[in-house]
Amino acid sequence: MTTAAYSSLLAHTRRTATLGSIDALVSWDQETYLPPSGAAFRAEQMSLLAELTHTARTDNRVGEWLSACESDAALKPDPLAQANLRELRRDFDRATKLPTELVAEMAKVGSQSQEAWKHARANNDFKHFEPWLEKMFALMRKKAECYGWAAGGEVYDALLGEYEPGASAKEIEAVFTPLRGRLANLVARYAGAKNKPSDAVLSKLIPADKQHAFGQAVLKAIGFDFQAGRLDTTAHPFCSGMAPGDTRLTTRYRDEHFSDALYGSMHEAGHGMYEQGLPKDKYFGQPIADSISLGIHESQSRMWENFVGRSREFWVFALPLARQHFGDALPQTTVDELYRAVNTAKPSLIRVEADEATYNLHVMIRFELERALLRGDLKVKDLPGEWNKRYKDYLGIDVPSDAKGCMQDVHWSFGLVGYFPTYTLGNLYAGQFWEKINKDIPDLSSRMEKGDFAALKTWLNTSIHAHGKRYRAGELCQMLTGKPLSADPLLNHLQRKLDGVYGV
Amino acid sequence: MTTAAYSSLLAHTRRTATLGSIDALVSWDQETYLPPSGAAFRAEQMSLLAELTHTARTDNRVGEWLSACESDAALKPDPLAQANLRELRRDFDRATKLPTELVAEMAKVGSQSQEAWKHARANNDFKHFEPWLEKMFALMRKKAECYGWAAGGEVYDALLGEYEPGASAKEIEAVFTPLRGRLANLVARYAGAKNKPSDAVLSKLIPADKQHAFGQAVLKAIGFDFQAGRLDTTAHPFCSGMAPGDTRLTTRYRDEHFSDALYGSMHEAGHGMYEQGLPKDKYFGQPIADSISLGIHESQSRMWENFVGRSREFWVFALPLARQHFGDALPQTTVDELYRAVNTAKPSLIRVEADEATYNLHVMIRFELERALLRGDLKVKDLPGEWNKRYKDYLGIDVPSDAKGCMQDVHWSFGLVGYFPTYTLGNLYAGQFWEKINKDIPDLSSRMEKGDFAALKTWLNTSIHAHGKRYRAGELCQMLTGKPLSADPLLNHLQRKLDGVYGV
CATH class of the missing domain: 1.20.58 (Methane Monooxygenase Hydroxylase; Chain G, domain 1)
Structure with a gap:
């Protein structure tokens, strides 16, 4: 043929x-x-x-x-x-x-704008950043117009398509809107709980080399192949599935709060196992050996980080392993203490420090605002006010400064628009897949307690990874779960878990 | 202009x-x-x-x-x-x-021939390797004919020029011949000495991480810039001056015999400081920012490894530093014991394990034989006999097998012909530069004892490194020392040092 x-x-x-x-x-x-x-x-x-x-x-x-x-x-x-x-x-x-001149201009202005953002954030000076952000959104509109979008769609879709092929702002809105309402309710529900969990147990002083050895042991147990990959240290964790047989993860260690590096490593290993599961040995360079979208990629990292890593079953397996590596640092800690500690949920100011539940509210605010900016429904000068209003409405918190508000993320400063929703799409896909996986592997809980993650990995390998880009994200979701993407599985998962943790 | x-x-x-x-x-x-x-x-x-x-x-x-x-x-x-x-x-x-077909054939046959060499060496079966070595020398002759050589020269010069631009077999012969005679005499002289040094003091069990920390401290002290370079671990040590501001060294650690890794690191750091001293920031990509030749490159590595690293002055500085890193492993060792231990000189079978003095005899044997093979004065089938004869004549030792004889090196198996003499050229240039340096920096000895290598490094930077490829090796030697390359400085250095160590 x-x-x-x-x-x-x-x-x-x-x-x-x-x-x-x-x-x-x-x-x-x-x-x-x-x-x-x-x-x-x-x-x-x-x-x-x-x-x-x-x-x-x-x-x-x-x-x-x-x-x-x-x-x-x-x-x-x-x-x-x-x-x-x-x-x-x-x-x-x-x-x-894309005309060559536009590509060059985006690169040049993007780099200057990122410098301006650094300076503005350091000095909490939005006015300094404002003209640059205006330029970047104007350039992003130009870019979107070059790409074009499907009939019935909107300008945002053109940029979104870079990261989530086939998705549209309208579809995302349809899933995000119920998610937002129910999440805000959950946040309020746990704010009033009497028996709140504490994460004090995580604040142990554990040297980086011991954390590294523990992290490697966990990654080996969940199925990351170190013959075909590595784990190194960088300022910002990432995964690079760079070549057939070569997938590299990075993480960062703080001597305090060892769970940061652990969950960072598990997150990247989730991306890494997707990369290792793609049929690159046979088809490297072809789309059918490439990942579907950032949303599906994120579903893999979030599944291992949150659905596995923050489960009680995981800690039944991992606490003895942690004791082996950390010696005296966890003498009387129990599985339940750890489980509760890694599942605190409370509204906070900074996206990258947010918990599994409230994280999505941060993402949705960014989606709504970047969409409005791109359409022209919102002026850049009005961004801080709108940002702060939504943090109050959805998360119930006051934003003390633009530096910790609308200037906290680097993304927009160099033109990364249409990227944010993929974080929450990842959580949503993970939730929907997880529901199905637990039907297909009814004893998954007891397997995880024993440190047996092989059936889970095989499911992901055969159902998702092996297909490469053969299907679009929505199509794959329908095919695997029998339903289009919905907010329900993720919300059910969060509520079930957090109701237990918070005793409400 | x-x-x-x-x-x-x-x-x-x-x-x-x-x-x-x-x-x-x-x-x-x-x-x-x-x-x-x-x-x-x-x-x-x-x-x-x-x-x-x-x-x-x-x-x-x-x-x-x-x-x-x-x-x-x-x-x-x-x-x-x-x-x-x-x-x-x-x-x-x-x-x-070079015609494209010849390049492709050399690559293909070279890779097969290298495989044949591996097999033949493992089984001490020269007959298995013989046809491949014949093919490789035939290809190397073809390659040499494509390049051509200067009038009055010979086929060998064409290949030599790849590694040592401007040099000729005849010139090398003129320097090597007196070197060979006097070195053979020195070897005999020390074989008869009564008070032979022992290297037993070097056989300490020292873990790799401690050796690594000590090696880094020494390299920092002699002037390798770690802001613009690294030291990593590999099976075979090397230096890669890969880019402006980026020169990477590697070494290997054996838990026993810590001096191996130390001298390996100092050797590569010598190459590395040459790379760091080239004017790449200004002229990267131009020959005037590139090194002159392998011989001059090797002169830099050998100078730091042997002329500095195996001096008594170096150990006055380095022993306290070694004690700091190795703790109890060197409790009663003295500077003189270490100095004598790292300067044993005795004939041996394997080039890469040879000492500073006899190493050159190994190289000269290879130069003579590969030159004869290329000219057709020697048939490949007669190589083992000629090899063994010369090891007896020059080094006084019997070669027990071809595996440990003419098949010990990988070079010829994939067509590296004309490369060997650059090792000894490096020692010779180092000797001649060192003589001049000690005239220009009369208190170099006392500086080295204090760990002050700055004046030496500056001399190398300004006299050699800064010029890039502006001068040919011979021209630079004449310009800096007022004389053409000669065997005397190296021989004088070796005899002065070894007479002391051996008490003859």
């Missing part, structure tokens, strides 16, 4: 992906082992790789091969080829729709 | 060098942190980078720019431009002289 054009297209795609994998390694090195004085030249290496990759992605021959393949009857019966062609066409069209 | 063609040429050269720097990082990662399962795909990344680099180096425009520059009167008065043009012309001509 292979035609000459299809072979050429796949060979070229693999070459482009190989360049991408080199770029990923160079980026990883920049965060891990690059000596400080090497930073200036590193930018030159990255820019050369970006140029080579862009040239490869926009090569005219890709368009010719695609046209030949799309009208090739021999490829029609092959669903994998059809999935590849659908996604490669989409990539090529998007890559060729 | 800059013309358009020269600007274009330099921009292209920088781009090519940037590709090379990416290749160097990817190679470094392969030896340090690559997970085992990533090895297969790594080959694909390396091959893409090799292809991109080759395409850039042989780009037709380079030839056009070079011709334009060579006839450009405006560039004539600029000695840096002239040095660049001389070297870039040489690189371009060499790169375009």
